[in-house]
Structure formats: structure tokens, C-alpha cells
Amino acid sequence: MVDQYVQPPEVSSAPPSADGEELEDPLLSCLARVADWHGVEFSPEVVLAGLPVDGSGRLTVRIFEKAAHAAGFKIQVVRRKLRKLARPILPAILLLKDDNVGVLLPGRAGDIEFEAMDGSGRVFAGNARALRKAYSGYAILLRRHDDFTSVAGAAGEIDHAAQRRRWFWSTLWRFRADYLRLLPASFLVNLFAFALPFFTMLVYNRVVPNSAEETLWVLATGVGAIFAFEYIMRLMRGYVLKESGREMDRVLASDLFLQILSLEMRVRPPSSGMLAGRAKSYEVLRDFFVSASILALADVPFAILMTAATFFLGGQVIGWLMVASISLTIFFQLLIQPALRRSVVDGSESGLERQTLVSETVNGMETVKASNAEGALLAKFERAVTESSRKEVRAHWYSLLGDSTTKAIINVTSIAIIVASVYQIQKGEMSLGGMIACVMLGSRIMTPLAMAAGLMTRLQQALHALGGLNTMMALPRETAEERMFIQKRSFRPTYEFHHVSLAYPGQSVPSLADLTLSISQGERVALLGRMGSGKSTLLRLMTKIYEPTSGEITLDGISMPQYHPAVVREHVGYLPQNAAIFCGTLKDNITLGARGITDEQVMDVVQMVGLASFVVRNSAGIHAQVGEQGSLLSGGQRQALSLARVLVRRPKMLLLDEPTASLDLQAEQQFMNCLSNYLAGDATRTLVVATHKSSLLKIATRIIILHEGRIHHDGPAEGAIEHLQQKSRPQHPLAAQPQVHASRV
Template sequence: MSKTDYSEQHGGPLLDCLLTLCRFHDRKLSRESALAGLPLVEGKLVPSVFHRAAKRAGLSSRLATQSLSAVNPSLLPAVLLLHDDRACILTGLDPEQGNARVIWPELTEAEVSLPLDELQRQYSGKLIYLRPEFHFDARAPRARKKPDGHWFWGVMTENRPLYRDIILAAIMINCFAVAMPLFVMNIYDRVVPNHATDTLWVLAVGILIVLCADLGLRLMRSWFVDLGASRADVKLSAAIMEQILGMKLADRPASAGSFASNVQAFESVRNFIGSVTLVALVDLPFFLLFCLIIGLINWLLVLPILVGTVLILLYAALAQRKMQRLSETMIRASAMRNATLVECLSSLETLKTVGAESRMQGTWESTTLFLSRITAQMRLLAASVSNGALWVQHTVAVALIIVGVYLITGGHLTQGGLIAAYLLSSRAMGPIGQAAALLSQYHHAAAAMESLNNIMARPVERPQGKHWVSRPILRGDIEFRQVGFSYPDAERQALADISFRIKAGEHVAILGRNGSGKSTLEKLILGLYEPDAGTILIDGVDIRQLDPAELRRGIGHVPQDVSLFFGTLRDNLTMGTPHVDDAQLVHAANLSGLAGFINTHPSGFDMQVGERGQLLSGGQRQSVAIARALIKESPILLLDEPTGSLDHSSEEQIKQSLAQIAQGKTLILVTHRSSLLALAERIIVVDNGRLVADGPKAEVLEALRQGRIGSAA
């Protein structure tokens, strides 16, 4: 395979440039480590996610738009984005000679000289600067975790310039809010008594300018707030999904529906940090400004406002404990109801078959009833806070007018001053009411944030900063050394003191009763779980040193329970193996027995399989899984009951295909069908998590027939 073909199938030219720069900066990164879990476009790395791949190698990157003449030579080498989705590495510029030094990904690391004019014609106007990040070692421990290291607040702080502009706009808007009350006060106190129409027009023009500026600032503030929220939403959603897909299976939640509900709680956090919250928090300090201006008119008018503020905050504080308890209960109940829904949808056929609809209906209705009651209590409490704040605001206005009338009759206040104080009082009490209303939303957002923090704190397969031993091509040598393993929260060990070695190219069958540990061996070989004791070696290297994605790329796996995804048959066959041509698809279909079914279907490879492959039969789904494993052309084949759902003729065809394709490859076969043992040269027998027999096929089968192989105690 040529270098160009390899790039097209494994990340494209941008990834080649990144790997070259990793070697330049002495950073470790393999193709699989760079691409695993990233949203690729037609199997290629794109500029929008380049920084995420670079970060895995400890490199920080920045996408810039500038001409070649503006490129800073001290920041080279850099990745140049060319036309037609191509890229190269710019290593040096010589404007006097009119040349540039570049590295083409097709030519590995060979540096060539190129005329600037020719490079300019190919240059798209964008380039990516990279530099190594500085990392502290264990000798420089961090005293406390900085906010920018948090998955949520770190993203929020990236928009600091945007929020700075929002705060400045809010300050100007609140300053403009003083203009209207002062305008009214001057009209009543000076213009009307003196019939000063010229002054009236001057003040009117001035207030009109202020109102226009206020409108523009409000529109800009709303746009900036939504822009900041949308930017954060994209990055945070991507981070959450990447965390979920990278999570270790040992830390997988017990209920997928409940877990999904906790993930959806991100909506509560996002809404809380939206425009209403930010505007309310920015407006809150201006309460003091409005009180100061009212105090300058007459200090007695401030007293009703202060009393009303104390009443609102006191009631809001008293409601918080109840609000917090209701928020936590509502999130738990919502997660339970969502778990019931997902479980029903995924097992609807089974529910109908066993007649368990009434039981699940009862669970759903009881959960919904409890959730609606909690939600109603929470809404009533939240409404009492917001409506109570509104009542206090109107009461304060009435009290202020009463006090103002007495001050006017005593000659201590003008009519214009009273009207201005009344208008300012509503602006002063508004942020207080909004802050009280936000307190009712805060606990729900805080509870949601806590559940998200728990999700983001779960261990992942690919922790940041870990370097892997790259094995792009596996030989297929597998060894277990005194391996012990137990599933999370399990009462007994799934495997205990397991030791064996499978040489590269060897064909081995693993036999055992149900629950003996056969499938657990497969999951450990795939790196889905880590052993609690002992060591698993792949090609002589501890499996924990190998990148999980690179390891699984070298293993063609057929699971016992086949999972297909919504989409076409082609999508499911090529999942995880981009740029598969039709010849490879047809070859895999012939080997797996799918060819006859595909050829007679009007849509062929573009047929829809439905969610979980429900439009296919059990045997067809298993054939798809076999084809998906064979299309990878991996050196290791790991098959768990590959013909359990197939008829005898289909099984015979699969057996012949496997015998042909498994030549020179390591084959591990878990089966209860004796007919498939013809593919194996050696048999390993496990029982109750222990190895009870291991040897040549004929000897182990004879021992089994004679009953000389017993069960593990």
C-alpha cells in the first residue's frame, strides 16, 4: 500500500502533517490514538477538530488566516491548508530568494524547496500554528485545581472577551436607565412651570439619542450572550459525548436510561447560564446606583426600597432548603422514568411476548405521578418566589408614593422628583426580583451540574497525558499470566489464576459451560476490561501499554450478541473501517454468506437495517457481524458463537470461509457447536472461571468423552 493510499484510509493529509510535527517536537502519537473518538469527515481529519487531535500529543494549536508574507518565521514549522483539501508543512521562508521550504505528507519527512509563487497559488489562506505545551512533573504539585482546568468552567473562560463586552454593554444600559427618570423630573420641575419649550426640545433630542443607543446595546448584548452560549454549548456537548464514548466499561452505569437522563440535565445548566442569568447578575450591582440617585432626591424615599429588598431576599433564602431537596428528588425521579422508557423501547418485543406490559405501565405511571407531584411543588414554590417579589415591588411603589406625597406637602420634594423616584424604584427592584427568581433555578442547575461532574470524573480508556506503545501491525501472539478478574459489584470472580499462551497463527477453541468465563476472556483480550491481577501480553507487550483503538483495529471480533445501528447495511459493514471499496464489500459478503440476500434485495448494500438491526433476522445480523470482522483483514480473529443463529447450510459456508481466511492468522473460537471445532488445532476448557484443560484438540476431546476433565471447584 502506498503512502498516499494509507493516508486516505487513515486520517488524510492533515493527520500526516500532525504526525510529522509530533516527531519534530519529540511527541508520541499514533494514528489510532490521534483519531479515536473524533468526528471525522469521510475518514479524514479536518481543521475544525485538528486541535483536539494535537492536544492528545501535548501540542497546542491555533488556526490563523493570513497571507504567506505575514507568516511569522519564528513560529515555524506550521501546517499550511491548501486547496482541494490538501495540506503541507511549511518549515521556512526565504522572501529574498523567492523560495519556501515545505514537507509534503506524501513524501514522508523529505524537505523540498518550492517557489513562493507556486506555493501561493496552492495556498488557501489558512494555516495552523503548533507548539508544545509545557507540562509540570510530579516535583511541582499543584496546590489547588484551577478553574480553567474544569471541563465546564474552562470552556466558559475561553469566552472571556465576549463576556467582557457583555458586561460593558450592561453597564452602559444601566447608566442610560437613569436618563428617562431625570428627563421626566426636569420636564415637570423646570419645563412645565416655566413654559421652556426650547429646553423641552433639547431634552427630547437628548433622550431620543439615549433611547436609540440603549436599543442598539440591548440587541448587541442579547446577540453576544446567545453567541457565547452557543459556542460553549458546542464544545461542552462534544466534551460530554467524548467522555461517554471513552468511558471504561468497568465504570459503565447500571442503567443506560438513567445515565442518559443525567446527560440531558446539561440543558438545565445551559439554560441557567443563559441570557436571563447573566443579565440579572450584571444588573444586580446597579441596585446601589439607583438607590444612591433616589437618595440624592430624598433619602427617605430609599427606606421602602430597602425594606422590600430585605423581605424578598429573606423569603427566597427560606425557600432554598425546600427547593434544593425538591430539585435533587426531581432529577432522580426523572432519571428513573427515563430508564423505564428506554428499557421498554429496547425490549418491547419481549414485553409483548411475556405479557409484562401492565407491570411496566404501572412502573411508568407511578413514577410519572410522583414526578408530576414533585414538579408541581417545585413550580409552586418557584412561582411564590417570583410572584412574591412582584407583589413586594408593587407594594414598595405604593409606599414610596405615600411617603413622597407627605414630603411634597411638607415642601421637601417636587412632583418631578417623586415621579423620577417612582421610575427609579422599579429599576432598582427589578434585579432583586430576578435574582430571587434565579435562586429557584439555581438548585436544579446545581444538582444537574453535580451529576455531570460525576460523569466527567469517571475514568476513561485514554487518559490525558498517557503515552502508548504503538503496534500498528499485530503478529497475534497472546499470553495470559495468572490473570484474575471480577466484574464491578460482582460477588465472585469471573476468572481466577488463568495462564495460557496462544502463538501467532495458532487456531484455538475455548470451551466451557454457560457462565464459565469464556466471553470474559474475549473482553479482556479486546481491552474492554483490565485484569485485577496478573498480566495479559499481546506480542509480548502488556495490553495496558497498547492504545485501545489500535489494539481493537488489529482484532476482527464477532460478538455473541450482535449490535447493529440505524442506517444502511453499507454503513454497518464499514463502521470503524473507512474508505472500503465495493470489491472489499462484495468479498466480505461472499465469505459471510450475505451475498445471496444482498443480491436479491432491490437496494443491495443500501438497504436499511433499522434500529438494532430489527429489519434483519437473527441469522442475517450474525452474518453482518462476521462480514464486519472479516472486512478489517485483522491478524487476530476473535469469534464468540459465530454461527449460533445460522442454519446448517449457512454454518457450513461460514466454516469453509473461515478455514480459508484464517490461514496465517490467530483464531480464537468460542463455541458450543462441535462442527466448528474442525477449525481449531487446540482446545482450552474453562469452568467456573478457571482453566481445567489445555492441549491438542484430539487429546482434549478424548478426555472430555472419557470424563477425565472435571469441573473447577
């Protein structure tokens, strides 16, 4: 049905309108129109979740395939004339010459209609000439997943984890055409290797005895031309490998990073440094399969052709001598591979532990200095380095053993060929030129084997890295392909918890145990409780960061697992206790993950959270750099920035975990006033805040006290203070705070 994949012109955004305002995403609008034609529910939040959109937040042709996949379609980008886009394959998305796009639809009575998505409202229905003039020649064909998976779905469950585990080989298979193009070049390069031995043999056998100088120059010119062509072929082979490797690297690295971002929190490795180290091992895999060193392995099969040439030039004795040398080399390499593999695995794991220690130390540098822990950590690092070096030296030893033995076999083979050739010459079965040619061919045959032997350590490292990455790719995603989500873009922030329990991985004591409660739209709820009582866990469940180990949570009357996480988080603003600040500008961090946020909206929320003075004093304003992890900001400014990130979206529901913990009294009072105004602006907005500060209780209409993962008190806020004072006994969850102070509960 489709020609082939092609590289279309890039389309990323629509042009500005007359009043200077940006128009909606054209490709996203086209996808929505196609989904509507097919009768498929369309949710922009779901489609754009996890996509690497550019600064404008708009789709590009490069990432459109992932967006279409999320919407339930498979695509192919083709270069095809307009008249060849038949009705059975419509609707299709056309790329126009003016960087705009549109949807080609099958119209009524056999007509074809085109709807432009550039905001102009142009419709080329019945005006095929104008459409042909605007058409760039590239089209995107779409088909529903149902057309491809109905048979597989009827046959049984699809193992998506196993498919993700084959992420590397499936991507390599996609680029098979690029690698297959290397075969003719490799064949010619190895075929040209015969030129020098045959040239030498002819010179010794024909030119020198006959003093045929003219023949010498003819032969030299021909061989020189062959070598020049070989030089060009080697450059072209390397260029093709680099270009295809660059594109494959982009696809593989993107898939790997998306997997990390999509991991369910319950299966995430406990150490972030370990996870980062595992992801970094991808570089070992990339350097082996994408670099030019893999061409040495591609040259190994051509040794068979050259061995056949030695039978022709040197006879049975020389030929079988080469076969024995090749067999001995391969046998020895296979013999040391198990030990080499074990040493590489041990060394890689030790190196990963060392890298994890360095990462954790750098991230906690202030704590290290404040605790005077430099010496203790240095001793721990030295032990890790010693153990890692010991295991890595073992791997290098096996690699050195294989490489040195292979080179020794090559040298012995050369000597054996010369000795055997002398006897062949004395018998009159070989000429002097033939002996030299066989020596040169033997060296040319064994050189790829020697290079391959040197690559064995890197190959084992790459395979070990691939095994670890495959394990990580098989971990469950929160947006896994096998999950079917309800296509609902809006909901009332009404939660129902029915006997909900949650135990974090590796912990036997649940953080929440048999919790049952309801939170209605428009409520202002304050969560109180001692450290570890389950307040933060409750907020994480509400924003679908974690899922309960037992029980059920409903949102607007629908079970939470039916909602796509992106839909929930688009309308629920969650502020964790330790929100991350990323390297970049103040605006970048405030608008992180949000689309269509203007500078005016950023300034409004900056004023709201008390960052206006920082913006005014800084000459860069909202474009001021905040440093890695917000190192250029104070603790209060980092907290205010995190608050701004939540409030700029103007969510229906706010989930705040200790939102004013790092704010001074003035900033706290300003935040309270702004928060009150924000909630008063819409009575349907819901607030759930976990806090110890009494100032936040002023805006609460309901207080829930948690103790050891269970509800200890749930009631109106009016009598909550008296209840806390009366129940300030040792067994009370807030026993450490027997009375209400001016700033803390």
C-alpha cells in the same frame, strides 16, 4: 509568541488524484511530519481514536487540536504573514488558498523549506514568492506538551480527574472574551433605563408648568433615539450570547460525549438508561447558561447604580427605602435556597429514575409484549410518576413562594415610595416629577431581582445537573491523560495470561480465577464451557475492553496496559454475543469505525457472511436502511452484519463469541467456508472462538474448556470430542450436554 485564536478556512481533505483514487489525509500527514521532526513516535490509530472525523475519515481544522493533543502537541491557529513566522516557532502547518496544507520547516544554512501535503510532491524551497502566493494567511503553530508540563511534572502528579471535573468552568473561561463583550452592552442598556424617569420628571417639572412644547418635542426626540439605540443594543447582546453559546455548547457536548465513550467499563453505571439520563441533564445546564435568561442575572449588579440615582432624586428617605427593599428581597431568597435545593435534587433524581424506566421499557418492548408485562410496568411507572410529581411539586412551591414574595415586596415598595414622596413634596424637598421618577426607578431596580428570583429554581437544577456531570467527568478513562502508552503500531497476536482474575463490579464471585494460559500466533482456538464459565470474559480481556483485577496479560511480550486500546482493537477483530446495530445504512454499520473502506470491500464481506441475497433483493443495495437496533433485519441478518463489521477490517486476530448462533444451516456453512478461506489466506492469522456448535470445531486446532472461571481442559482438537463424551458426568462443565450432537456440543 502567538497573536490569538482565529477562525481559519476549513480544510478537510485532499483533492482526488488523476486516477480518481483518494489521497491520504493531508492534515494527518502534516502532523506526522511535525512529529517526525521533533523525534516523537507517531501512531495514526492513537491520534484518530475517538475523534469526530467526517464521512471521508479525514481530519478537519476544527478537530485538529484534539488530534495534535493525542500526538503530544499543543496548537494555536493564527493569522500571520509568512515573513513573521520566525525559525524559533517552526515547524508550522500552513493552510493554502487551494484548500491544501503543508509543513513549513527550518531548513539548512538558515533557509526555510515548505513541503506540500497534497500528493503533488511540491516543495517551495527557495521559491518564497510562489509560497507567498499560495499561502492563505493562516498557520497552525505546534509545541510539544513537554514544553508546558515539564515544570508541573517535576512538581508532582497532575490530577487529571480534577481537571476533567472542572470541564464546564474551564470551557466557560475559554469563552470569557465573548461574555466580557456583553458587559458594555449591558451597561449601556441599564444606563438608558434612566432616560424614561428623567424624561418624565422634566416634563412634569419643566414642560407642563411652562407649556414648553418645543422643549417637549426635543426631549421626546432624544428619548426616542435613546430607546432605538437601546433596542439595537439588546438585539446585539442577544445575538452575541447565542453565537458564543452555540460554540460553547458544541465544545461542552463534545467533551461530555467523549467522556461517555472513553469510560472504563468497570466504572460504567450498571443502567444504560441512568447513564443516558445523566447525560441528558446537560440540557438543563445548557439552557440556563447559554440562554438569554442569564442576562437577567447580569442586570442585577446595575441595581446599585440605580439605587444611587434614587438617593439623588428622592433624598435619603427614598434611597434607604430602596436599600431596605433590596436587602429584604435578597435575604428572603437566601433563606429559601437550602429547602429549594433539596427539593430540586429530590425531584431531579426521581425524574431520572422515571426516565430510566421508560428507556428500559422501550428498548425491551418485544420482551414486554411477549411476557404480558404491560400492566406490571404501567403500575411501576405510575408509582414512579407519583413520587416524582410529589417531589417536583415541592420544588415548584418553593419557587412560587420566592417569586410571589418578591413581587409582593415590589408592590409594597412602590406604595412606600409614593407615601414617602408625598411627605417629601409637602416639605418642599421633592417635586411631583421627582416622585414619579423615583417610582419608575424603583420598579426598574426591583424588576431584575424579580426575574432573578424566578430563575432560582432553574439555577438550582442547573447546579445539580452540573454536580452530577462533574462526577461523571471525573470517572477514569481507558485513555486517560496520565497513562503513557507504547507507540507500537504492529504486533504479533501472541497472548500470555499469568494468574489472571477478573471480578465484575458488584459481583463477589470472579468470572475468571487465577487463569494461566498462552495463545500463539496462527493458532485456531475454540473456547467451550457452560454458561457463566468465563468464555466471554476471556475475549473481553483480550480486546482490552476490561482489565484484570489481578494478574498480568502480555501481548507480543509487552504488558497489555502499555498498548493504547485503539491500537489493540485496530488489529484484533472482536465480535460480542449481542453486537449493537445502529440506525443508518447497511454500509454505515459495516464500516463503523473503519477508515478507507471501499464499496468493493463491503461487497466482498457481504458475500462472505451470507448477506448477498439481502443486498441483491433490496433496491438500495448496501445503502439500505437497517432501522433502529437493526429492527428491519432478521436475527440472522443482524448477526451476519456484525460479522461483516469485524471481517471488513481484515484483522490479524479474530475473537468471535458465538458467531453463528443466529445463522441457519446454509448461512452457517457459507460462513464456515469463507472463514476457513480467510484464515487459510494468511497462516499468521489467529482465531479464538467461543461456541457450543460442533461445526466450528472443524477449523479449531486447540480446544480450551472453562469451568467456573478456570481451565478444565486444554489440548489439541483431535481428542477433544472423545474427552467431552468420557467426562460427561454431573460435575463436568458440559454435564447438561452428555454427548456431542450434530449441531451442538
